[in-house]
Amino acid sequence: MxxxxxxxxxxxxxxxxxxxxxxxxxxxxxxxxxxxxxxxxxxxxxxxxxxxxxxxxxxxxxxxxxxxxxxxxxxxxxxxxxxxxxxxxxxxxxxxxxxxxxxxxxxxDGPITSVGERARQQVIALALGSARGSQPLNTRRFDHRGFSRRTIEALAAAIDAPERLLFMEMTSISKIKGIGKVGLAEIEVYRRAYTPDAPTP
Structure with a gap:
């Protein structure tokens, strides 16, 4: 049926x-x-x-x-x-x-050994930027925002959602490990698309 x-x-x-x-x-x-x-x-x-x-x-x-x-x-x-x-x-x-x-x-597709262990594994996956060798669990929300893969990986290791970039100071964003000048330029474009008056560093 x-x-x-x-x-x-x-x-x-x-x-x-x-x-x-x-x-x-x-x-x-x-x-x-x-x-x-x-x-x-x-x-x-x-x-x-x-x-x-x-x-x-x-x-x-x-x-x-x-x-x-x-x-x-x-x-x-x-x-x-x-x-x-x-x-x-x-x-x-x-x-x-x-x-x-x-x-x-x-x-x-990973066996749940316990709720605490599964949650721990997810946190580790997010922090290390890998989920069982595939795309990190939280990088998908940064896709289709105009960010390069390198920028996405740096952001995913530091913040939980791209929307946070709209409210953070650029000086704080510039301190994100691995973001680089190219990443900062991409973020500025993203911020200005939603907050035209967003300040630059």
Whole structure:
């Protein structure tokens, strides 16, 4: 039986950015991509107390409500990571579970030995700029902003989101390890695209 035959595609579910957020939106389950278990939310990578079910949606695709998302780092729509909390989906949970992957694995396909260990591994991956030899977990949010790969890697090791660049002093940005003159020039262009009056060093 296909997804459409059993009605799961049209199942309405509730999502949040983090299981404990107060902001909630509803989406069709069929519009949520890449369901996976993880212990870190989208956005600021806030840790969860236990592995939770996450997926990706378009920020403008909600049927109702809204989740925490500024939509300020480029033209929408944006593909954002959301959580499907069990507490918000009790009546639909059994059907959701038929579409969810094994709880033993996270998005990066690494076994969860414990919540604390998985969170520790993610922090290390972010700090070292590698996630199991692939793209760092938090570099993706710096993509498509006009930054070179070298600049992205330097920023990802220092800050959690490109939006922070809009509010930081350029003197502080210039102290980021590995940023260099080229990186500073790229950042100035980015800042002026969103804050035309942003000061230069």
């Amino acid at each position: 296909s997804d459409r035959d059993d009605g799961s595609v049209d199942l309405i579910v509730s999502v949040r950015r983090h299981p404990q957020d107060w902001q909630t939106a509803t989406y069709r389950l069929g519009d949520i991509q890449n369901l996976h278990w993880d212990v870190a939310s989208g956005g600021v990578l806030r840790a969860t107390s236990h592995p939770a079910l996450f997926g990706y949606v378009w920020c403008n695709g909600a049927l109702s409500g809204a989740v925490a998302h500024s939509c300020s780092h480029g033209l929408p729509p944006h593909r954002i990571k959301v959580c499907l909390p069990k507490v918000c989906n009790k009546d639909q949970w059994a059907r959701i579970m038929t579409k969810a992957p094994s709880k033993r694995h996270t998005e990066t």
